[in-house]
Amino acid sequence: MKPTDVKDPDYFHKVVDCQWACPAHTPVPEYIRLIAQGKFTEAYLVNRRSNVFPGILGRVCDRPCEPACRRGRVEEEPVAICRLKRVAADHRDEVAHLIPQKPETLNGKKIALIGAGPASLTVANDLAPLGYECTVFEAMHRPGGLMISNIPSFRLPEEVLDEEIEYITNMGVEIKLNHRIESLQSLLGEGYDAVFVGTGAPKGKDLWIEGREEAAANIHIGIEWLENVAFEHTKKIGEKVLIIGVGNTAMDCCRSSLRLGAADVKVMARKPREFFKASPWELEDAEEENVEILVNHSPKRFVVENGKLTGMEFELMEYELDERGRITETRVAGSKIIPCDDVILAIGQENAFPWIERDIGIEFDKWGVPVVDETTHESTLNGVFFGGDSAFGPKNIIWAVEHGHQAAISIHKHCQGLEVSDRMPRGVNLASAKMGVNEWMYSNTFDGSLRREMPLVELKERLSDRKKEVETGFTDAQIVTEVQRCLNCDVQTVFEAPLCKECDACIDICPVDCLSIVPVAEESVLRQSLKVPAQNLDQAVYVSEALPDTGRVMVKDEDLCLHCGLCAERCPTSAWDMQDAYIFIPHVTEEAEGVAAE
Amino acid sequence: MTSMPKPKLDKHLPRNKLGLTIRNYEGVMSTLCAGCGHDSVTASLVQAFWELGLAPESAAKVSGIGCSSKTTAYFMGQSHGINTVHGRMPSVATGANAVNGDLHYIGISGDGDSLSIGFGQFAHAIRRNLNMLYVIENNGVYGLTKGQFSASADVGSTTKKGIANEQTPIDPCVQALTLGAGFVARGFSGDKAQLVPLIKAALMHKGFALIDVISPCVTFNDHKGSTKSYAHTYKYYHPLIHTDFVAEADAIIGEHDEDGALEVTLHDGGQLKFKQTDAGYDPRDKAQAVETLMTPSSNGEIRTGLLYLNEDSPDMHGSNQLPARPLNQFAHEELCPGSAGLEKLLRRYG
Numbered sequence: 001m002k003p004t005d006v007k008d009p010d011y012f013h014k015v016v017d018c019q020w021a022c023p024a025h026t027p028v029p030e031y032i033r034l035i036a037q038g039k040f041t042e043a044y045l046v047n048r049r050s051n052v053f054p055g056i057l058g059r060v061c062d063r064p065c066e067p068a069c070r071r072g073r074v075e076e077e078p079v080a081i082c083r084l085k086r087v088a089a090d091h092r093d094e095v096a097h098l099i100p101q102k103p104e105t106l107n108g109k110k111i112a113l114i115g116a117g118p119a120s121l122t123v124a125n126d127l128a129p130l131g132y133e134c135t136v137f138e139a140m141h142r143p144g145g146l147m148i149s150n151i152p153s154f155r156l157p158e159e160v161l162d163e164e165i166e167y168i169t170n171m172g173v174e175i176k177l178n179h180r181i182e183s184l185q186s187l188l189g190e191g192y193d194a195v196f197v198g199t200g201a202p203k204g205k206d207l208w209i210e211g212r213e214e215a216a217a218n219i220h221i222g223i224e225w226l227e228n229v230a231f232e233h234t235k236k237i238g239e240k241v242l243i244i245g246v247g248n249t250a251m252d253c254c255r256s257s258l259r260l261g262a263a264d265v266k267v268m269a270r271k272p273r274e275f276f277k278a279s280p281w282e283l284e285d286a287e288e289e290n291v292e293i294l295v296n297h298s299p300k301r302f303v304v305e306n307g308k309l310t311g312m313e314f315e316l317m318e319y320e321l322d323e324r325g326r327i328t329e330t331r332v333a334g335s336k337i338i339p340c341d342d343v344i345l346a347i348g349q350e351n352a353f354p355w356i357e358r359d360i361g362i363e364f365d366k367w368g369v370p371v372v373d374e375t376t377h378e379s380t381l382n383g384v385f386f387g388g389d390s391a392f393g394p395k396n397i398i399w400a401v402e403h404g405h406q407a408a409i410s411i412h413k414h415c416q417g418l419e420v421s422d423r424m425p426r427g428v429n430l431a432s433a434k435m436g437v438n439e440w441m442y443s444n445t446f447d448g449s450l451r452r453e454m455p456l457v458e459l460k461e462r463l464s465d466r467k468k469e470v471e472t473g474f475t476d477a478q479i480v481t482e483v484q485r486c487l488n489c490d491v492q493t494v495f496e497a498p499l500c501k502e503c504d505a506c507i508d509i510c511p512v513d514c515l516s517i518v519p520v521a522e523e524s525v526l527r528q529s530l531k532v533p534a535q536n537l538d539q540a541v542y543v544s545e546a547l548p549d550t551g552r553v554m555v556k557d558e559d560l561c562l563h564c565g566l567c568a569e570r571c572p573t574s575a576w577d578m579q580d581a582y583i584f585i586p587h588v589t590e591e592a593e594g595v596a597a598e
Numbered sequence: 599m600t601s602m603p604k605p606k607l608d609k610h611l612p613r614n615k616l617g618l619t620i621r622n623y624e625g626v627m628s629t630l631c632a633g634c635g636h637d638s639v640t641a642s643l644v645q646a647f648w649e650l651g652l653a654p655e656s657a658a659k660v661s662g663i664g665c666s667s668k669t670t671a672y673f674m675g676q677s678h679g680i681n682t683v684h685g686r687m688p689s690v691a692t693g694a695n696a697v698n699g700d701l702h703y704i705g706i707s708g709d710g711d712s713l714s715i716g717f718g719q720f721a722h723a724i725r726r727n728l729n730m731l732y733v734i735e736n737n738g739v740y741g742l743t744k745g746q747f748s749a750s751a752d753v754g755s756t757t758k759k760g761i762a763n764e765q766t767p768i769d770p771c772v773q774a775l776t777l778g779a780g781f782v783a784r785g786f787s788g789d790k791a792q793l794v795p796l797i798k799a800a801l802m803h804k805g806f807a808l809i810d811v812i813s814p815c816v817t818f819n820d821h822k823g824s825t826k827s828y829a830h831t832y833k834y835y836h837p838l839i840h841t842d843f844v845a846e847a848d849a850i851i852g853e854h855d856e857d858g859a860l861e862v863t864l865h866d867g868g869q870l871k872f873k874q875t876d877a878g879y880d881p882r883d884k885a886q887a888v889e890t891l892m893t894p895s896s897n898g899e900i901r902t903g904l905l906y907l908n909e910d911s912p913d914m915h916g917s918n919q920l921p922a923r924p925l926n927q928f929a930h931e932e933l934c935p936g937s938a939g940l941e942k943l944l945r946r947y948g
Contacts, residue, residue: 444601446605566602
């Protein structure tokens with residue numbers, strides 16, 4: 001195995017599991033440290049640079065960072081990263097003057113953005129301060145896209161949403177509401193220098209089984225129904241409600257039903273729980289509100305009596321699983337009718353581009369999804385870019401934000417006559433975190449506290465008001481504890497082989513036994529030769545240059561490292577050092593200024 | 599030392615036959631210098647005890663004075679122990695062993711504690727064949743008093759300021775061989791692959807087991823002129839023989855080692871398998887062991903490994919017919935002869 005190149009920007013980036021898992025590469029440990037110091041505004045701004053909507057995402061992010069969090073490998077539960085993001089947003093001071101502003105002069109380039117969701121808003125957020133004139137076209141009467149229409153107010157209050165959108169409109173971004181684009185061709189004729197499509201995946205899937213047409217009045221498409229609830233076109237629902245599907249939209253539907261008068265809400269899942277698409281915490285939140293989730297029920301027909309929906313018949317499924325948990329056999333063991341007044345279908349959503357003419361040069365694949373370059377987000381028509389759910393199908397807000405950042409870079413390059421695919425590389429800057437003998441610029445003590453639980457509004461109170469936010473945010477005491485659970489994975493262990501005496505001091509003190517000195521070998525052999533074999537192949541092993549006295553190598557399994565710095569404290573020659581690794585992720589500002597990593 | 603103790607995390611660690619992880623065998627935070635060889639010896643003791651699956655409370659740790667003698671606090675916090683007077687550890691160990699032979703006695707000493715002030719004590723513990731593991735953490739200097747030469751410093755080895763030692767060194771292994779020890783080994787704190795099996799073998803040997811461990815003093819004796827530095831030891835390190843300890847439960851039937859492999863069954867359980875790295879070295883041959891250690895190597899080799907093993911000589915309990923049952927398990931009536939018994943006893947001296 002060759003020595004590890006710590007100058008490779010990806011190497012230490014991967015060690016910061018949360019940041020690597022975040023589509024927008026939010027520097028999580030950095031903002032958690034700022035919160036620990038009471039610097040909420042700074043923490044908010046660090047977040048905002050990466051993910052643009054810290055207040056929103058601090059409540060409703062899909063949190064790919066949390067399953068990735070190293071803490072979850074060291075003990076049971078990851079750091080409550082998302083909750084801490086909300087802490088930064090809730091406790092920040094006025095930030096309006098600290099956010100990039102509208103420039104004094106525009107650069108003369110006009111950008112049209114279709115759909116006022118997170119993707120378009122991010123593009124506008126990135127381009128407007130550089131002098132681009134951004135116009136967002138929105139079909140609805142309020143901006144936000146699915147953040148306003150699909151995410152219920154009891155999870156995301158409208159004020160939070162409005163405030164963070166306002167930061168962007170204050171940059172001189174114009175949002176034309178109630179302005180549905182009916183033809184891309186005619187928009188292209190209006191003289192924009194570039195067009196960004198961020199129209200989401202607005203079409204909810206239907207379920208065409210027996211009785212669908214007769215019972216149409218009481219069958220609702222999930223995302224349409226949520227939109228009608230949000231805009232108060234729908235104000236009530238029947239007493240008994242069945243939700244078909246078990247994704248996050250289904251969770252929003254069942255919880256919204258409870259607030260619109262339903263008393264008995266069941267979520268019907270076709271498969272066992274381990275196949276559920278909903279995030280575990282959204283399932284928990286729904287079950288906490290006494291929503292029943294029934295597994296192994298596959299829809300067969302809608303039961304209609306006298307022209308009215310009275311129930312639904314399900315096939316009762318049985319599955320055989322292999323040891324890897326995959327379904328090998330499916331059987332129908334019977335059927336059952338479950339009475340209901342209303343059914344909400346939450347079985348997925350699709351892209352729909354009826355407003356894009358098929359002969360203007362935008363290629364679509366066989367599923368009706370446009371062909372979009374994964375790096376540049378450019379379609380097959382020069383100057384037309386896609387992002388968010390409209391680019392590669394339904395994902396989530398944080399992905400839409402990252403698409404927005406990348407599309408903004410492309411639009412800038414396109415407008416400046418530069419090669420769109422020529423992107424500034426990422427970088428890494430390493431700086432020693434040593435302040436003195438056994439003193440570091442971060443709190444390296446390991447805190448064994450367990451994850452804090454989010455306080456919730458009492459059940460009766462929350463069901464009586466659809467807009468009452470359920471989660472009240474961490475208390476001061478919870479913040480103080482939770483920030484210390486972060487392991488500071490961005491403070492890296494960096495090794496200088498020529499200084500090593502091979503005294504074993506670091507190996508002996510390591511609380512997770514991740515260090516070894518062994519003869520060099522190929523990776524598969526080397527991983528097995530360590531003090532505790534490195535079994536997690538998703539995590540890198542750090543291999544040093546040959547050591548001076550024996551020619552062996554120092555190896556570190558990155559998997560469980562606590563970043564506690566005990567190896568560096570115990571090292572007599574400072575061969576191990578703790579170094580703050582700043583991962584440089586270029587946005588369009590840096591591209592425009594030509595500022596790369598040091 | 600470090601700013602905080604090692605966090606007690608063990609989710610990732612395997613458990614031994616008692617269901618314990620290696621964390622259960624660790625002690626309090628070390629206050630030795632960062633990089634001290636003694637901390638690696640401590641880690642080796644922890645590893646060996648965990649691997650043997652011995653209960654931490656079945657050990658009694660005894661030590662004298664010195665950097666080495668501090669280390670008994672750093673392993674097996676759940677065991678018995680006494681930190682005694684300088685050089686007097688062997689006497690206290692003898693007394694403790696006499697009244698309770700059930701415990702595993704681990705004496706930790708240094709080159710100062712054993713080869714100067716405690717030299718006589720060291721010699722007589724060997725003569726008594728006290729059933730104990732006796733570790734000398736040998737660094738050639740007095741670390742606690744700022745780096746004066748100890749009795750194990752080699753001729754020509756220098757202090758940090760460049761002054762050479764002129765007095766001949768005492769080799770504890772040669773002394774032990776001539777005094778009749780049945781288990782004599784030399785190890786190096788930087789080679790746990792060798793040291794851990796040696797410790798396990800020594801714990802399972804019935805009788806006095808000496809392991810002289812070269813354990814560099816990172817602060818006062820780890821410089822270019824030193825013959826007990828990490829760099830010097832790595833450079834001239836020469837294992838004569840490699841020892842593997844095989845616990846009884848792990849002995850695999852039908853597996854034969856390469857030709858000429860030596861095997862010795864230990865008195866208190868387990869088996870040793872030797873792999874000769876130096877052709878013809880037989881650890882059962884005392885004369886060869888003495889000759890090897892007394893003949894200076896032409897290229898400065900530091901010979902290590904299990905240098906001599908004799909399982910056949912009776913330990914102190916055996917030769918003095920001491921009770922097998924620990925005194926603390928006797929009832930008061932059994933221990934106390936009563937007034938009449940005392941009278942009778944005294945008349946023998948009348």
